[in-house]
Amino acid sequence: MMLSQQHFERRRKKIFSKMKRNSIGLLFSAPLYERTPGIHFNYRQDSDFYYLTGFKEPNAIAVFIKKEKATQYILFSVPDNEKTAKWEGHRIGQKNAIKEYGADLSYPISHFKEKILELFKGISILYYPYHHHFNFHLKAFSLLHKSGRMPAHILDFKTILHPLRMIKNTYEIELMQKAANITGNAIIKAMQSCKPSLYEYQLESEVARIFKRSGAKEEAFPTIVASGPNACTLHYDENKSLLKDGDLVLIDTGCEYEYYASDVSRTFPINGKFSQEQHELYQLVLDVQTAVINSVKPEMTIETLQKIALAKLTEGLQKLNIAGNPEDYYYHGVSHFIGLDVHDVGNKTIPFKPGMVITIEPGIYIAKDEKKVEAKWRGIGIRIEDEVLITKTGCYILTNKIPKTIKAIEKMIRAC
């Protein structure tokens, strides 16, 4: 399943309906980054740009103009050219920008500067994508100033665009479910292939293989495979230690499917059996996660979920006689929005609405040199992360097929 041009057209209609009269909105494509001389990182379009255009090429500018009655969508992009086609393949070019991407007009990107004054004629409001790739050079602004065409008001494009991105429709949820399923299968495969004496990156390769063979060419973020005390480093992505008998391994991963991200974490014993201490801490993290998931419903916020998680965690740590502040062992947010971006638009004070998708990811990380606790607890890091869709009455777990209870995990690993 893919989003068709109709989907993008519907989104543009919505954004035009949010724009004020005599306004212009600008979006810039993501930059192309060089990895080594002459070699680029895999290109990934900016999510705002993709959301309204479906256009995946670099070096493009999308312009949205709303006058008294009429609206106009203009796409500036790299022209198609026989010579460069031999090296880089065909570009969509101007003809197909109109025919296949629904632009009303399309010009080569090199014409943008000379078209600026014409585009801004009679415009009093500019919707500018602050915090985005700053392609709109000061030169362009000064040109507008000098000619008296600088709009009187500059507003942030995000304020009208991001509320649309936050609510996922049926098609988007279908894509996110697909991404979640692929990621789930990859984690199950990692559970099945896990054994002492493998390197973390070898377990990572099982995950990557399932992604690619399932039609997800890219990861939404670098996969974390962190065994033993490595799991206490939140963004550990070296993935180069040897898996040790008796340790846990934490996998935090997610594929990107048709531009939609997934993000799931599971922690499991490398030898297939939780030790007493691992069992107790794991059950605590799972209880915290269950409590948080059970409280998710419309109008709740991430801020409130954080408080629920901390309260439950505090209670559990006390029961286990683990001294110290809960924030010593749990030092990240319990939730973030997810969509086109893995850390999607939205913040912790936004009240949930049906159609929003968030992660729920409590954890406990006890460093290997933590003096406040008995030695038996040290060097254990656990995170459990699922994706949930806000519904009218509560939430639905998109990642509910991935083993999570102690029993289900031990059974899954033992079965191999």
Ligand SMILES: [Mn+2]
């Ligand atoms: Mn996450």
